[in-house]
Amino acid sequence: MAPHKRFRLRTPDDLRAEALRLGLDIPYRDDPSVLLEESSIGGRRVPNRLAVLPMEGADAERSGAPSEGTRRRYRRYASGGAGLIWFEAAAVRRDGLSNPSQLLLTEGTLGGFARLVDEIRNAAKKEWGPGHVPLLVLQLTHSGRFAKPEGAPRPLIVQNNPHLDPLHDLPPDSPVVSDDELGEIRDDFVEAADLAVSAGFDGVDIKACHGYLVSETLAAHSREDSRYGGPFENRTRLLLEIVRHIREEAPGLLVTTRLSATDAVPFPYGFGMDPDEPERIDLTETKALVRLLAQAGVRFLALSLGIPTWKPHLGRPFDEPVPGGQVPEEHPLEGVARHLDITTEVQRSSPGTAVIGAGYSWLRTLGPGVGAAMVADGRSAAFGLGRGALAYPDFAADLLRRGRLSSRKVCTTCSLCSHLLRRQRRVGCVVRDPAFKNAVGKGSEA
Numbered sequence: 001m002a003p004h005k006r007f008r009l010r011t012p013d014d015l016r017a018e019a020l021r022l023g024l025d026i027p028y029r030d031d032p033s034v035l036l037e038e039s040s041i042g043g044r045r046v047p048n049r050l051a052v053l054p055m056e057g058a059d060a061e062r063s064g065a066p067s068e069g070t071r072r073r074y075r076r077y078a079s080g081g082a083g084l085i086w087f088e089a090a091a092v093r094r095d096g097l098s099n100p101s102q103l104l105l106t107e108g109t110l111g112g113f114a115r116l117v118d119e120i121r122n123a124a125k126k127e128w129g130p131g132h133v134p135l136l137v138l139q140l141t142h143s144g145r146f147a148k149p150e151g152a153p154r155p156l157i158v159q160n161n162p163h164l165d166p167l168h169d170l171p172p173d174s175p176v177v178s179d180d181e182l183g184e185i186r187d188d189f190v191e192a193a194d195l196a197v198s199a200g201f202d203g204v205d206i207k208a209c210h211g212y213l214v215s216e217t218l219a220a221h222s223r224e225d226s227r228y229g230g231p232f233e234n235r236t237r238l239l240l241e242i243v244r245h246i247r248e249e250a251p252g253l254l255v256t257t258r259l260s261a262t263d264a265v266p267f268p269y270g271f272g273m274d275p276d277e278p279e280r281i282d283l284t285e286t287k288a289l290v291r292l293l294a295q296a297g298v299r300f301l302a303l304s305l306g307i308p309t310w311k312p313h314l315g316r317p318f319d320e321p322v323p324g325g326q327v328p329e330e331h332p333l334e335g336v337a338r339h340l341d342i343t344t345e346v347q348r349s350s351p352g353t354a355v356i357g358a359g360y361s362w363l364r365t366l367g368p369g370v371g372a373a374m375v376a377d378g379r380s381a382a383f384g385l386g387r388g389a390l391a392y393p394d395f396a397a398d399l400l401r402r403g404r405l406s407s408r409k410v411c412t413t414c415s416l417c418s419h420l421l422r423r424q425r426r427v428g429c430v431v432r433d434p435a436f437k438n439a440v441g442k443g444s445e446a
């Protein structure tokens with residue numbers, strides 16, 4: 001591990017030199033055109049291989065319907081030209097909300113989601129013409145142990161976890177969700193997927209990352225006497241049942257998942273960890289799961305890493321932690337390389353599944369060159385930005401029209417968007433978006 005360092009790379013050669021110094025594999029391609037061409041992801045045509053990754057905005061109406069703020073964010077992404085817009089987490093039932101302003105997809109909010117889809121399809125068409133039709137995927141979630149439907153924690157946990165329970169002041173013997181309730185939640189995902197079809201989405205993502213409910217079942221080694229705990233077959237059951245049921249109910253809908261390739265929580269309390277060396281990442285089960293998902297009809301998926309409240313730098317390599325947060329003992333480029341390596345390993349083990357990685361925002365203007373090399377080398381299927389898209393919603397437009405990103409518009413990885421989300425405030429880019437300039441008051445604590 002090299003010490004943490006803020007971003008100081010100006011050119012591709014700086015990046016190459018820093019990667020060499022740190023002994024990291026960071027591929028780079030000067031020509032980004034492989035990302036800009038029309039192609040297909042998961043069997044669907046996309047105008048380009050540029051993706052907006054899901055970023056919660058915490059700005060829904062009290063009903064859970066998208067607000068004007070939500071629609072503004074997605075209109076900007078759509079006119080910004082990305083070929084794949086992966087919508088943020090929307091809860092499938094009220095007790096699964098991560099905060100009171102998270103999106104919630106129900107019969108009652110369906111109209112609001114349909115309007116959102118309509119507006120962004122129109123925004124994309126207006127800017128880019130009728131031939132430019134972005135793929136729209138909605139992430140569906142139950143927040144499980146991170147649920148805060150009224151603002152205060154109301155965790156629904158799958159197993160007791162000595163690493164994560166203290167984060168929410170949970171006693172070690174807290175009650176866990178029953179198999180019957182997990183079955184009900186499975187059915188809620190399927191109902192929400194039906195609603196997503198009515199709203200006009202092309203696909204749904206069964207969120208299986210960041211320690212939320214479905215993700216937690218994958219790690220439920222210590223859950224006893226349960227269809228959803230213990231051996232691999234049981235731990236993957238909930239995700240696979242949801243996927244299969246949706247495929248039966250809504251055969252025309254794309255079904256995908258955003259998967260934490262590893263939780264990075266020591267075995268046996270984390271997924272994707274080595275049983276013989278509990279703190280070491282091991283992708284054996286991750287790769288086996290991706291193969292099972294492919295058999296169930298999942299033709300593309302997005303990968304993430306870790307659990308944001310546990311080790312935030314794993315998923316989101318940054319210059320600055322959230323206010324009051326810890327600076328990690330690793331160079332952010334090591335974090336980026338971990339994302340690239342894991343994405344590559346999963347993509348190479350399942351070449352028939354289109355795999356989309358994350359963690360590129362720290363690279364600023366150099367991100368697309370790395371993304372282009374990943375795609376050109378068959379290590380990934382697309383280049384996506386999370387924080388980078390929030391800061392720079394028209395990043396795709398600048399790549400398509402000018403062949404490069406502007407250093408004045410890129411994300412600075414200051415973590416203030418994460419801070420806003422933790423504070424359950426409307427999320428936006430404090431640095432780049434004038435509408436959020438004063439969102440973090442002076443002296444605001446962590």
Ligand SMILES: Cc1cc2nc3c(=O)[nH]c(=O)nc-3n(C[C@H](O)[C@H](O)[C@H](O)COP(=O)(O)O)c2cc1C
Pocket residue numbers: 053054055056057088089139207209258304315316317358359360361362384385386387388417418421427
């Ligand atoms: C404020 C904020 C909200 C996020 N919301 C979601 C979400 O709803 N669903 C999800 O899968 N990931 C979410 N993420 C993670 C991002 O999609 C992405 O994986 C992460 O920021 C790393 O990619 P990047 O370097 O491009 O930002 C969120 C991240 C942040 C900072």
